[in-house]
Amino acid sequence: MTCQTALSLLDDFVDGELSQALAEEVSVHLEGCPRCRLEADETKSLKELLRQSEVRDPGRDYWPETSQLILARTVQSASAQEPHHTTADQLADQRNAFVRALLSLAASLVILVSAVVVGQSQKSTATLSSPDNPVLLTSSLAQRLDPDFQIVTHEERTRLAKGMLLMGPPGPFGRIAGLMELINLASPGFTEP
């Protein structure tokens, strides 16, 4: 056996992982080759040295404490979180469903009130549009073109309020103002300013 072959097998030889036949061949080579023998001895010594170093125990209390920490981060947190998680989810779902229902109800009410108010105002407009009512005459196109024209009639105010309700004028309460105006105009006790 050459030195090159012996050196390539040396790690496995020292680790006892060679077949018996190969191990015997390497042994024979080492007996006659001081250089390869030195290499083998150094590897054996290194292994022994490494195995001699002992890790110090971090203390008797360390192990149960660490076990508890691990269990707290795994088993206990999982069992504690799962039901809590489900309840929280259920509560959130219930809350969201309630809010959605409330919003739907509010929207329905707004639509209903708007429909009633618009219907009533149309009725009152029809009343106002009767030939016997002189108020209609004041809201002519000629008057609209007049720069000094001021909205003073019931019809003008109704139209403006309808427009406010449909168009949604600027400001957070634009539509609400229109709605309130329509309600006011439709109420039986309404009087022209």
Place this chain on the structure above:
Amino acid sequence: MNKEVPELVKRFVEGDQKAFADLVTRFQKKLYALAYRILGNHLDADEVVQETFVRVYRKRKELKDVNYFSTFLVRIATNYAIDLLRKRKGHSSILEDTTSLPGNVQLSLSHRVATPSEMFENKWLMEEITKALEKLPPRQKLTAILHDIEGYSKAEIADFFECPQATVRSNLHIARTKLKKILKKRLSSKEQK
């Protein structure tokens, strides 16, 4: 005792929390020693132990073969340790004073009570070996620790790293060559004794 491990693992995978607690108790010392040798300090070793078990718990469904638990555990631990080593690259870890370790009692993990001179000698030896190992790249360092200190076979290490055995052999050979060079004085004094 070892026959009980596959049964414990089976129960753990099925969701038995007591079985997991038992596995933590059984394997935490072995894991701590391995992590300490790789990282050279208590805090990092502690982090590896805890994080490994947390990851094992979360990934338990991935464990198809109950006999594979030890490999599964060590693979997760070594991968996490490599991550920590890479994070700390450039920041040479300072070997801590063993008196700063938690707990009042400091016993060797081998449960052999050392004499004061042995303790002193072991402290220096541990420091020297850790410093020498620190000079190796992570894979070579881990291969040397797992094979020459922890006693894992090359096939097992190939399993941990999911690489061919030839890679393990090569890493081990390079690691030993470097370590022999770094620890030359210590090795020659050992041979003289």
